[in-house]
Amino acid sequence: MRIQPLNDDFAARITDIDLAQDLSESAIAEISAAIAKYAVLVFPNQPLTDDQHGDFTRRFGPIDKGLLLKTKRKRRLENPDVMDLANVDHDGNVLAATNVRNVSLVANQYWHSDSSFKVPAGKYSLLCGIDLPATGGQTEFADQRAAYDALSDGMKARLKGLVAEHWAYHSRNMLGGGGYSEDEMNNLPPVHWPVVHTVAGSGRKSLYIGIHTREIEGIWTPEARMLLSDLLEHATQRQFVYRHEWTNHDLVMWDNQATLHRGRAYELGELRQLRRCTTEAA
Ligand code: OGA
Ligand code: MN
Numbered sequence: 001m002r003i004q005p006l007n008d009d010f011a012a013r014i015t016d017i018d019l020a021q022d023l024s025e026s027a028i029a030e031i032s033a034a035i036a037k038y039a040v041l042v043f044p045n046q047p048l049t050d051d052q053h054g055d056f057t058r059r060f061g062p063i064d065k066g067l068l069l070k071t072k073r074k075r076r077l078e079n080p081d082v083m084d085l086a087n088v089d090h091d092g093n094v095l096a097a098t099n100v101r102n103v104s105l106v107a108n109q110y111w112h113s114d115s116s117f118k119v120p121a122g123k124y125s126l127l128c129g130i131d132l133p134a135t136g137g138q139t140e141f142a143d144q145r146a147a148y149d150a151l152s153d154g155m156k157a158r159l160k161g162l163v164a165e166h167w168a169y170h171s172r173n174m175l176g177g178g179g180y181s182e183d184e185m186n187n188l189p190p191v192h193w194p195v196v197h198t199v200a201g202s203g204r205k206s207l208y209i210g211i212h213t214r215e216i217e218g219i220w221t222p223e224a225r226m227l228l229s230d231l232l233e234h235a236t237q238r239q240f241v242y243r244h245e246w247t248n249h250d251l252v253m254w255d256n257q258a259t260l261h262r263g264r265a266y267e268l269g270e271l272r273q274l275r276r277c278t279t280e281a282a
Helices: 025-038 050-058 102-107 144-149 153-159 170-174 182-186 221-235
Strands: 002-005 012-015 040-043 083-086 122-131 139-143 163-166 191-194 196-198 205-207 213-216 241-244 251-255 259-263 273-280
Touching: 002 025, 012 025, 025 040, 025 251, 040 241, 050 122, 050 273, 083 122, 102 170, 139 144, 144 205, 144 221, 191 196, 213 221, 251 259
Parallel strands: 012 040
Antiparallel strands: 002 012, 040 251, 083 273, 122 251, 122 273, 139 241, 139 259, 163 191, 163 213, 196 205
16 A cells, blocks of 8 residues: 655555455554554545445444434444435435434534544544535544644643543534434433543544533533633644545545544535444544
8 A cells, every 4th residue: 555644644645455355454554553643544436335344444443333322313224334424315315404314414514523422432433425515515634633732831731630521412402403302312421531632553642622522520611611612723723634625435534532523514405425434442
């Protein structure tokens, strides 16, 4: 495989590899080393079936089911490892722009880290682009290691030992609610993670924040929310961001423990279809 950095140590493109094949241990080790260094990997031209997508993902750890285990929504895809990010109904027709099922897709346009709202949280996400809108709909990634490194010494000292609460439905509620029942929401109570952690693989320190965070233990809610908002603003400055412009059959893999990501707006009435598999953090 050929690994071309897109920046010094954030985001790389990997070519000359076929992810549909049963890859050798050494190839998987090479990809693991690359993601430890670059945190985001772009594999162009990988038209994988759902089974191949799941099989490749499982080489990096157990599959994370995100919200799927906790919600009662009927699934469109057969393979239970694959998350369906498509604005279509069960017959494949594009949803009306205001359909409540679009809320979770729009919520992906907030900066977030996949499955930070559960234990174990998400580690790697592998997202395949299948149908992309003509304009908009890019995905952006922000390097949370570089963002941590760039904090002042005073802020690093302030964040030491702080623990944030992450809740899955905070982002949906911010958008006016995603049509989830009280039961569903109570089924997935908030979890707590340090605001700064060390990333497995690289040993680098990283911020761990995003739209799922809504409290910091021991800090008055308004002050905590403003601190989280200030941190997010710092952490998503352009110098920390790689913007992915999708081409069909790109597979983008990222480390949720080292990055934040968000989708960019698109015409909701236009087809946009991606599929994601995620692994659990150890
Ligand atoms: C995701 C996600 C953003 C996008 O797949 O986890 O947040 O651009 N996607 O669809
Ligand atoms: Mn996501």
